[in-house]
Amino acid sequence: MSNKMWGGRFATGPDAIMEEINASIGFDQRLFRQDIAGSIAHATMLGETGILTHEDRDSIVAGLNEVLAEIEGGTFTFSRALEDIHMNVESRLREKIGDAAGRLHTARSRNDQVATDFKLYVRDTIDTLVVQVHTLQLALVERAEAEAETIMPGFTHLQSAQPVTFGHHLLAYVEMLGRDAGRLLDARKRLNESPLGSAALAGTPYPIDRHMTAEKLGFDRPTANSLDAVSDRDFILETLAAAAICAMHLSRFAEEMVIWSSAQFGFVRLSDKFTTGSSIMPQKRNPDAAELVRAKIGRILGALTSLLVVMKGLPLAYSKDMQEDKEVAFDALDALSLSLAAMTGMIGDMMANRERMRASASAGFSTATDIADWLVRELNIPFRDAHHITGQVVALAEQKGCELEGLTIEDFKTIDERIDSRIHKVLTVEASVAARQSYGGTAPANVLVQAARWKTLLTGQSHEPKLLGKKKHGGHGDGGVE
Numbered sequence: 001m002s003n004k005m006w007g008g009r010f011a012t013g014p015d016a017i018m019e020e021i022n023a024s025i026g027f028d029q030r031l032f033r034q035d036i037a038g039s040i041a042h043a044t045m046l047g048e049t050g051i052l053t054h055e056d057r058d059s060i061v062a063g064l065n066e067v068l069a070e071i072e073g074g075t076f077t078f079s080r081a082l083e084d085i086h087m088n089v090e091s092r093l094r095e096k097i098g099d100a101a102g103r104l105h106t107a108r109s110r111n112d113q114v115a116t117d118f119k120l121y122v123r124d125t126i127d128t129l130v131v132q133v134h135t136l137q138l139a140l141v142e143r144a145e146a147e148a149e150t151i152m153p154g155f156t157h158l159q160s161a162q163p164v165t166f167g168h169h170l171l172a173y174v175e176m177l178g179r180d181a182g183r184l185l186d187a188r189k190r191l192n193e194s195p196l197g198s199a200a201l202a203g204t205p206y207p208i209d210r211h212m213t214a215e216k217l218g219f220d221r222p223t224a225n226s227l228d229a230v231s232d233r234d235f236i237l238e239t240l241a242a243a244a245i246c247a248m249h250l251s252r253f254a255e256e257m258v259i260w261s262s263a264q265f266g267f268v269r270l271s272d273k274f275t276t277g278s279s280i281m282p283q284k285r286n287p288d289a290a291e292l293v294r295a296k297i298g299r300i301l302g303a304l305t306s307l308l309v310v311m312k313g314l315p316l317a318y319s320k321d322m323q324e325d326k327e328v329a330f331d332a333l334d335a336l337s338l339s340l341a342a343m344t345g346m347i348g349d350m351m352a353n354r355e356r357m358r359a360s361a362s363a364g365f366s367t368a369t370d371i372a373d374w375l376v377r378e379l380n381i382p383f384r385d386a387h388h389i390t391g392q393v394v395a396l397a398e399q400k401g402c403e404l405e406g407l408t409i410e411d412f413k414t415i416d417e418r419i420d421s422r423i424h425k426v427l428t429v430e431a432s433v434a435a436r437q438s439y440g441g442t443a444p445a446n447v448l449v450q451a452a453r454w455k456t457l458l459t460g461q462s463h464e465p466k467l468l469g470k471k472k473h474g475g476h477g478d479g480g481v482e
Contacts, residue, residue, distance in 0.1 A: 019080060019081070022083060022320075023080045023081075023083050023084070024083060024084045024085075024323050024326070025078050025079070025080055025082065025083060025084055025085060025088060026080070027326055027327045027330060028084050028085045028114075028326055029078050029085050029088070030121075030330065031085050031117045031118065031121055031326075032068070032071045032085055032089065033068070034116075034117040034118075034120035034121045034124070035085050035086060035089055035113070035117045036064050036065075036067065036068045036089060037120065037217065038113060038116045038117055038120065038196060038213075038217065039060075039064055039089065039104060039113075040061050040064050040065075041196070041212075041213045041216040041217050042104070042107075042108055042196060042197075042213055043057050043060040043061055043064070043104055044057065044061065044212075044213075044216065045208060045209050045212045045213045045216070046103075046104075046106060046107065046208070048209065048212065049206075049207055049208060049209050049212075050207075051106060051107065051206055051207070051208070052103055052106070055100075056100045056103055059097045059100045060093070060097065060100060060101065060103070060104050062097075063093045063096045063097040063101065064089070064093060066096060067089055067092050067093055067096070070092070076092065079091070084110070084114075085117070086110050086113050086114065086117075087110075090104065090105065106206065107197065107199065107204040107206040107208045108196065108197065108199055108204070109198075109199045109200035109201075109230070111198070111199070111200050111201065111230040111317070111318045112195045112196055112197065112198040112199055112200075112226075112229060112230050113196070115195035115198075115229060115230055115232065116194060116195050116196040116217070118235075118236065118325070118326065119191050119192075119194075119195065119219075119235055120217065122191060122235055122236055122239055122329070122333075123188055123191060123192065123218075125239075125333050125337075126184050126185070126187065126188045126239060127188070128337065129184055129243075129246075129333070129336060129337060129340070130181050130184050130185060132337060132340040132341065132344070133177050133180055133181045133184070133246070133340060134181060134458050135340075135344055136177060136340055136343055136344045136347065137174050137177050137178065137181075137454065137458055138454075138455070138458050138459070139344050139347040139348055140170045140171070140173055140174045140177075140347055141170075141171070141174055141451050141454045141455055141458065142451075142455075143167075143170055143347055143350070144166075144167035144168075144170040144171045144174070144447060144450075144451050145167065145447075145448065145451045145466055146167075147165065147166035147167040147170065147352060147354075148165060148167040148444045148447040148448050148451070148466075148468070149165060149167075149444045149468060149469075150165060150166035150167065150352060150354050150357060150358075151163050151164075151165060151166070151354075151357060151358045151361045151429045151430065151433055152164060152165070152166045152169065152267065152357040152358070152360065152361050153357070153360050153361040153363075153364070153366060154169070154361075154366075154442070159364075160360070160361075160363065160364035160365075160366050161366065162366055162367075162369055162432065163361040163362075163366050163367065163429040163432045163433050163442075164361075164433060164442040165433050165442050165443075165444055165447055166352060166354075166357060167444070167447040167448075167451070168441075168442040168446070168447050171447060171450050171451065171454070173249065173253050174454055176249040177246070177249065178454075180242065180245060180246035180249060183241075183242035183245060183246075184239065184242045184243075184246075186238075186242075187235065187238040187239045187242050190234075190235065190238065191234075191235035191238075191239075192218075192219050192220045193214070193219055193220060193221055193222065193223045193224075193229075194210065194213060194214035194217055194219035194221070194222045194223060195222075195223050195229035195230060195232070196210065196213045196214070196217070196222070197210040197213060197222060198223060198226035198229035198230050199226065200230070200317075200318070201226060201227055201230055201231075201316075201317035201318065202226055202227075203226040210222035227316050227317050228316075230317045230318050231314075231316045231317045231318060233307065233311055233322060233325050236307065236325055236329050237304065237307055237308065237311070239329075239333075240300070240303055240304040240307065240329060240332055240333075241304055243300050243304075243332055243333060243336045244297065244300050244301045244304050244332075246336060246340075247296055247297040247300045247301070247335070247336055247339060248297050248301075250293050250294075250296070250297075250339050250340070250343055251293065251294045251295075251296070251297045253343065254290040254291065254293040254294035254343070255290075255294055257270070257287055257290040257346060257350070258287050258290050258291060258294070261275075261285075261287045261290075265356075265360070266353055266356045267352065267353055267356060267357050267360070268350050268351060268352055268353065269350070269351045269353065270285070270287055270289070270290075270346060270349055270350060270351075271349050271351075273345070273349055274287070274288075274289040274290070274342075274345060274346050274349050275287055275288060275289070289342050289345070289346055290346060292339075292342070293339045293342050293343055296335045296336070296338070296339045299331060299332060299335050300332040300335055300336055302328070302332075303328035303329060303331060303332035304332070306324070306328045307324070307325055307328060307329070310322070310324050310325065358429065361429045362403060362405075362429050363403065365394045365397060365398075365403065365404055366429065366432070367404055367405075367426065367427050367428070367429060367431075367432045368390050368393070368394050368404065369390075370426040370427070370431070370432045370435065371386075371389075371390045371393055371404065371423065371426065371427070372386040372387050372389075372390040373386075373426075373435075374422075374423055374426045375389060375390070375416075375419075378422065379418050379419075381418075389415060389416050392415045393407065393412065393415055396411060396414070396415065404427050405424075405427045405428065409421050409423075409424075444468055445465075445468060448465040448466050448467075448468065449465045451465070451466075452464055452465040452466070
């Protein structure tokens with residue numbers, strides 16, 4: 001039996017295998033709100049331009065709203081035989097209002113219809129993702145304020161390099177996420193042109209008003225080229241690229257959470273809310289939430305790669321290959337949304353072990369650069385020479401089995417007679433981080449200034465930097481703030 005929605009070209013129905021490979025309703029049904037919104041805008045425009053009578057327009061709009069209510073209420077039955085969300089909605093509309101439903105598809109095609117639906121969906125999803133990114137940023141900013149004076153080791157090559165503040169480290173991810181939100185918003189701005197009215201590929205002879213439908217759907221303007229409009233999937237490619245970069249940032253942070261929560265580091269602790277146990281090792285507290293966030297980049301990057309491969313060889317305009325755009329995109333954007341929510345939860349749950357962090361920051365001669373800087377600043381020694389002298393100081397400390405703070409002034413003078421007792425003032429990790437007050441540096445005062453700046457940006461309300469205060473080391477739960 002032929003599919004009535006196709007018209008008279010096909011005398012028989014599709015083979016079962018053809019139906020299996022061709023149907024998209026199993027995944028594109030999530031576009032129902034966007035599909036119905038686009039149809040209502042289209043029907044309204046057709047009525048305003050006289051292409052439809054006002055009676056047909058009103059009947060169509062009322063019927064579409066009834067269909068929407070059915071789907072939202074869970075009483076709508078989706079049919080694989082009708083292939084996709086467009087034909088499912090239109091078929092149900094015909095059952096409700098009769099022949100007037102057949103006039104809805106005047107001056108459009110499923111090609112411009114699906115492009116419009118998908119753009120609306122991606123636009124809505126970007127709006128949600130940006131809110132989630134900002135929520136995570138704010139959680140990080142608030143923790144950074146609480147940890148502005150918490151000292152931890154800064155690493156290069158995962159080797160102890162220089163002391164930094166935990167707050168400064170957290171704010172690094174705030175900056176990354178800020179760029180992620182910017183990329184998503186850039187993608188949103190570029191996609192916000194309406195394909196509706198481009199029809200199959202060449203436009204339509206009907207006197208439609210594409211500016212009207214664009215405005216009703218919240219687009220900035222209609223697309224300027226009908227071929228491009230139905231062929232374009234740049235908007236989802238760009239969104240997936242932005243999503244992949246954001247997921248990569250989340251993965252890097254998740255990796256640090258895994259490392260920091262290990263017994264060997266012990267910098268942070270996650271509660272039972274975001275960890276799991278072992279089936280045979282009762283002592284284990286596995287950071288599974290962080291590990292899963294770390295893994296999500298694979299499916300998001302895979303979606304981007306998959307769609308790039310689908311699109312790379314397609315001639316203009318529409319090809320059925322493009323149906324493969326939605327499943328991977330839905331999965332990838334869902335994965336990013338879940339990852340953002342999980343990371344926000346972990347930031348709120350995370351408890352810092354300040355004493356362990358400080359002890360680790362003090363190890364490994366992490367203030368060696370401060371010695372070189374002191375030699376340059378106080379004794380006017382060229383930096384390369386100061387670097388060499390500092391290397392000798394580190395070698396002596398290694399030989400004596402102590403940290404740099406444990407060296408006496410006599411020890412220093414065996415290396416260079418010009419060194420005096422003032423050098424001891426720069427050997428503590430507290431002095432090291434406090435000295436780095438250059439713009440963007442790790443000094444606690446800088447952290448509080450940047451945290452206040454971000455809170456102002458994220459909340460839209462003015463925030464002044466908090467005052468520095470003393471903390472208890474080794475704090476848990478409330479972060480150890482006095």
